[in-house]
Amino acid sequence: MNILIILFAAFVVAPIMLIIALTLNRQNRIIRNRIESVIKLFLLLCACIAIFATVGIVMSVLFESIRFFQVVPVTDFVFGLEWSPQTAIREDQVGSSGAFGAVPLFAGTFLITIIAMIIAAPLGLMSAIYLSEYASKPVRDFGKPLLEILAGIPTVVYGFFAALTVAPLVRDVASGLGFDVSSENALAAGLVMGIMILPFVSSLSDDVINAVPQSLRDGSLGLGATHSETIRKVVIPAALPGIVGSILLAVSRAIGETMIVVMAAGLAANLTANPLQSVTTVTVQIVTLLVGDQEFDSPKTLAAFALGLTLFIITLVLNVIALTVVRKYKEQYE
Amino acid sequence: MSENRALIESTLARRYAREKRFQWYGKLAISAGILFLGFLLATTVGNAYTALQQTYIGLEINLTEDDFDGDLTSKSLAQASYGKIIKRSLLEKFPQVSKRKEKKALYKLISTGAEYDLRDKVVANPELIGQSRIFWLLADDEVDVFMKGRIDRNVDEGSRRLKDNTIGWVDQLSAQDLIEKRFNKPFFTNGDSRDPEQAGILGAAMGSIYTILVTMLLAFPIGVAAAVYLQEFAPKNRITDVIEVNINNLAAVPSIIFGLLGLAIFINYFGLPRSIPLVGGLVLALMTLPTIIISSRAALASVPPSIREAALGIGSSPVQMVLHHVIPLAMPGMLTGAIIGFARALGETAPLLVIGMVAFIVDIPGGPMDPATVLPVQIYLWADSPERAFVEKTSAAIIVLLLFLIAVNVLIVIMRRKLERRW
Numbered sequence: 001m002n003i004l005i006i007l008f009a010a011f012v013v014a015p016i017m018l019i020i021a022l023t024l025n026r027q028n029r030i031i032r033n034r035i036e037s038v039i040k041l042f043l044l045l046c047a048c049i050a051i052f053a054t055v056g057i058v059m060s061v062l063f064e065s066i067r068f069f070q071v072v073p074v075t076d077f078v079f080g081l082e083w084s085p086q087t088a089i090r091e092d093q094v095g096s097s098g099a100f101g102a103v104p105l106f107a108g109t110f111l112i113t114i115i116a117m118i119i120a121a122p123l124g125l126m127s128a129i130y131l132s133e134y135a136s137k138p139v140r141d142f143g144k145p146l147l148e149i150l151a152g153i154p155t156v157v158y159g160f161f162a163a164l165t166v167a168p169l170v171r172d173v174a175s176g177l178g179f180d181v182s183s184e185n186a187l188a189a190g191l192v193m194g195i196m197i198l199p200f201v202s203s204l205s206d207d208v209i210n211a212v213p214q215s216l217r218d219g220s221l222g223l224g225a226t227h228s229e230t231i232r233k234v235v236i237p238a239a240l241p242g243i244v245g246s247i248l249l250a251v252s253r254a255i256g257e258t259m260i261v262v263m264a265a266g267l268a269a270n271l272t273a274n275p276l277q278s279v280t281t282v283t284v285q286i287v288t289l290l291v292g293d294q295e296f297d298s299p300k301t302l303a304a305f306a307l308g309l310t311l312f313i314i315t316l317v318l319n320v321i322a323l324t325v326v327r328k329y330k331e332q333y334e
Numbered sequence: 335m336s337e338n339r340a341l342i343e344s345t346l347a348r349r350y351a352r353e354k355r356f357q358w359y360g361k362l363a364i365s366a367g368i369l370f371l372g373f374l375l376a377t378t379v380g381n382a383y384t385a386l387q388q389t390y391i392g393l394e395i396n397l398t399e400d401d402f403d404g405d406l407t408s409k410s411l412a413q414a415s416y417g418k419i420i421k422r423s424l425l426e427k428f429p430q431v432s433k434r435k436e437k438k439a440l441y442k443l444i445s446t447g448a449e450y451d452l453r454d455k456v457v458a459n460p461e462l463i464g465q466s467r468i469f470w471l472l473a474d475d476e477v478d479v480f481m482k483g484r485i486d487r488n489v490d491e492g493s494r495r496l497k498d499n500t501i502g503w504v505d506q507l508s509a510q511d512l513i514e515k516r517f518n519k520p521f522f523t524n525g526d527s528r529d530p531e532q533a534g535i536l537g538a539a540m541g542s543i544y545t546i547l548v549t550m551l552l553a554f555p556i557g558v559a560a561a562v563y564l565q566e567f568a569p570k571n572r573i574t575d576v577i578e579v580n581i582n583n584l585a586a587v588p589s590i591i592f593g594l595l596g597l598a599i600f601i602n603y604f605g606l607p608r609s610i611p612l613v614g615g616l617v618l619a620l621m622t623l624p625t626i627i628i629s630s631r632a633a634l635a636s637v638p639p640s641i642r643e644a645a646l647g648i649g650s651s652p653v654q655m656v657l658h659h660v661i662p663l664a665m666p667g668m669l670t671g672a673i674i675g676f677a678r679a680l681g682e683t684a685p686l687l688v689i690g691m692v693a694f695i696v697d698i699p700g701g702p703m704d705p706a707t708v709l710p711v712q713i714y715l716w717a718d719s720p721e722r723a724f725v726e727k728t729s730a731a732i733i734v735l736l737l738f739l740i741a742v743n744v745l746i747v748i749m750r751r752k753l754e755r756r757w
Binding site for chain 2: 007008011012015019022032033036039040042043044046047048049050051053054056057060061063064122123124125126127129130131134143146147149150152153154155156157158159160161163164165195198199202226227228229231232249252253255256257258259262263283286287290291304305308311312315316319320323
């Protein structure tokens with residue numbers, strides 16, 4: 001409760017007081033200048049909250065991870081092939097140590113991400129090309145917002161849809177074809193995630209394709225190339241760095257996505273490349289380890305923070321690369 | 335010359351065919367996305383619309399003074415065993431039922447929560463005692479699912495959720511018009527429940543509202559202030575560069591990481607309780623902050639320099655210029671960006687799971703410090719429940735959430751139309 005009052009005082013009451021003080025002392029220049037410098041200080045403080053958030057994330061995740069790595073060696077975590085985080089109640093119980101090898105989780109995450117990107121990258125790119133190069137204005141005005149609706153749907157809705165509708169569908173089709181399918185298969189989660197990522201790829205690629213100068217297209221068309229030849233041989237190569245950047249951003253989005261996999265992918269940490277099997281992901285394990293009551297010093301809880309740290313690092317690296325590539329590319333044509 | 339021409343003409347048909355094909359790929363890609371959207375919405379609505387109605391059973395109940403041990407004080411009215419009264423009335427209705435097992439099945443026709451509804455009716459209206467009249471009570475969720483045609487009576491009894499004798503009783507009741515579907519008021523006025531027929535979304539909706547309120551109160555002023563500093567006052571140096579890069583990267587951090595932050599800092603370090611909207615709101619505020627800062631900066635940047643110069647020219651200080659002229663002119667743009675951020679926060683689930691807003695909470699929260707859950711988490715919880723009747727509740731909760739989001743988006747469109755100004 002105290003925190004609430006302090007926060008409220010600092011960020012709601014204080015600025016109002018400052019503005020009132022400023023209006024009352026409009027005539028007196030010395031007081032006005034002082035109040036104004038306080039206001040600037042307040043604004044700087046607010047800008048620093050963003051830094052606080054980042055520092056807070058790094059610190060909280062890092063400290064708990066260090067505590068985790070004091071119990072479980074880093075090498076076991078990074079190279080271990082077995083994941084079973086149950087800690088025993090009694091010391092002498094079978095399998096009491098728990099295994100914290102994260103390889104199956106990363107394998108599962110990448111399997112689902114790859115399936116998602118196989119759907120999202122071509123569909124998103126082709127939609128972007130069609131919308132920006134071919135579509136008439138009414139089609140564009142109609143199609144673009146519809147695709148953007150896909151981006152606005154909460155992920156829990158996709159998760160429910162994947163678990164209730166798509167997974168049984170995949171299971172029926174695949175077992176009809178004579179395959180051995182798990183009911184919580186990676187394919188269903190990947191398919192739905194691909195659709196979720198699609199508008200992301202398409203709107204980013206759309207920006208990038210629109211940034212290609214018209215003169216390049218005109219030159220190609222003037223030489224007698226067809227429209228599609230122009231797109232494939234001129235526009236896409238010119239926009240390639242930007243497209244790669246947008247796909248990397250989408251990959252980072254897919255890796256960090258939680259609800260679809262929590263609801264549609266399994267909990268069993270299988271090390272498999274078969275999309276019809278059940279796999280688990282980093283985010284699923286974070287959620288399962290932390291939901292429910294837990295004490296803060298068991299390796300089981302701390303493992304979630306170690307997973308969070310790796311997730312944070314992977315997505316951060318992907319984002320930094322992607323943002324740099326996109327920025328470089330945009331500068332090229334400005 | 336003619337050789338070249340022949341070469342070109344010979345490939346022309348193939349090139350045009352390829353052009354056509356390429357266009358088709360584009361059309362297919364877009365229609366795939368849109369078809370999926372249609373499929374998703376159609377199945378959800380198809381599952382959800384039946385949740386608007388709930389099955390009620392009309393049961394003749396004879397309330398005698400003996401049920402209340404002869405004394406009719408408000409205390410004994412509240413404490414009487416209404417479950418027993420309902421069971422007795424069911425046996426009176428179906429006197430042929432005698433075996434223990436059959437009786438148990440018979441009692442299951444009526445929801446376990448119905449006795450509380452009956453109690454409320456009697457307490458509100460004690461003259462009912464001594465009369466025999468028909469009370470409409472909530473039916474059990476399995477009966478409800480059967481009445482909505484989702485249990486096939488032709489399936490072999492062993493693999494059917496509802497057994498033959500129960501179906502027989504339901505048929506008997508419907509022949510006498512004593513079973514009917516009515517508007518599902520509990521869904522809109524109740525909190526969560528283990529019994530699907532009693533479960534409602536009001537608790538989750540209130541939790542969502544409190545959480546978003548906390549988020550808005552914190553994220554909007556801080557976000558706008560940060561944007562104003564970075565856009566208007568910040569000197570171009572290393573520190574402001576770091577802040578900028580930081581904000582851009584923060585916008586792309588997976589949402590579940592913010593949940594870890596909330597768990598480690600707000601709950602573990604500051605000792606705030608779990609499952610409360612305040613913590614949820616704080617976490618979501620940090621999550622939406624980068625979005626608000628980025629869009630607010632864009633709005634501030636679009637205010638033309640002539641406005642600033644005019645203000646400075648007539649003698650206002652830089653702070654006055656920003657407060658009196660730039661911020662009011664940029665406000666529509668900043669509000670639109672903020673609302674987009676809040677819409678995303680409204681649909682966010684993962685970080686709230688981590689900070690413990692998944693608890694099973696029956697009471698409707700009365701403030702940001704009461705344990706609560708939010709709409710998307712409620713959807714997740716119901717989706718996880720095994721009862722068949724929860725499928726329609728989940729879908730209906732999804733529709734409610736989507737309606738919330740559509741309302742927000744319509745608001746954005748209207749604001750853009752009305753307030754946006756092109757310089």
